[in-house]
Amino acid sequence: MTISLLIVDDHPIVRDGLRGIFTGEHGFEVLGEAASGAEAVALATALRPDVVLMDLRMPGTDGVSAITELTRSGSTARVLVLTTYDTDSDVLPAIEAGATGYLLKDAPREELFRAVRATARGEAVLSPAVASRIMVQMRAPAQEPLSxxxxxxxxxxxxxxxxxxxxxxxxxxxxxxxxxxxxxxxxxxxxxxxxxxxxxxxxxxxxx
Incomplete structure (x- = not known):
């Protein structure tokens, strides 16, 4: 089965690199690219990809907002976050918004392929660093909220x-x-x- 992709990143060189990686690998098809969250939502609706590779920090509509909108609209596309950031303020909102997976951009090529295939199947995918952060968060004593x-x-x-x-x-x-x-x-x-x-x-x- 061929997995169709939408690549979302505000850096053209990153989009070019990802397109090259997936175009040269059997079983993947890149349907399009978006440079912002708003463009991602519009293209995902029009192209109906299996997986959206979503950056988080972009000018205008950010990745979390785009994921939220895709989830709200009933999009069938699975979202795999692919970003440089693994802080709690990035990871948790993205997952809560509806992302299926969260991977860092320094992941090896084969790990990226496996993550996309797993995401397409609806399986949760977390990079080791992100999984560790979530485990620490879950094990931490309940924090009293600030007023x-x-x-x-x-x-x-x-x-x-x-x-x-x-x-x-x-x-x-x-x-x-x-x-x-x-x-x-x-x-x-x-x-x-x-x-x-x-x-x-x-x-x-x-x-x-």
Missing amino acids: ARELEVLGLVSRGSTNKEAAARLFISEATVKTHLLHAYAKLGVRDRAAAVAVAFERGLLRS
């Missing part, structure tokens, strides 16, 4: 606000800002504001 106010304070801090400036913006006292930050530190398992901001971005609690 809306704690996130507001942390968001202002991430944009360079001092405690005094954050207090003025939120119409609260500077002491209250410090209290919110201390609570956020405890929940995130850190000791200072720089680490709190870094962990919050890593977990997808803050957006750049």
Whole structure:
């Protein structure tokens, strides 16, 4: 059986490379290429590929948004994420959105072929690094979520606000800002504001 593919990546050289890899391998057919999430959704709807090779970080509509839209539209295409990033803020949203697999771009060619074949069969595919991250996440003790106010304070801090400036913006006292930050530190398992901001971005609690 020939597996039809749609390649989605905003870098032309990456698309050219992937097209060359699959065109030269028996059992695969590249139906088209897309440079953005929006283009991916439109082409997947028109071409009906078996598998969409989806990058995540693209200008405009990103990969997670595209996966969400494909899932919502009832597309029969399976999505295999192929990306450079394996952080929690990338992996978990992509899988929750409906991706069948998640592979890193440094995967060997034969591993990529196996992953695409497995994805076409509807089997979950995870690179070892990604699988390890998910296992750690699942085994970690339940984390107490940050309150809306704690996130507001942390968001202002991430944009360079001092405690005094954050207090003025939120119409609260500077002491209250410090209290919110201390609570956020405890929940995130850190000791200072720089680490709190870094962990919050890593977990997808803050957006750049």
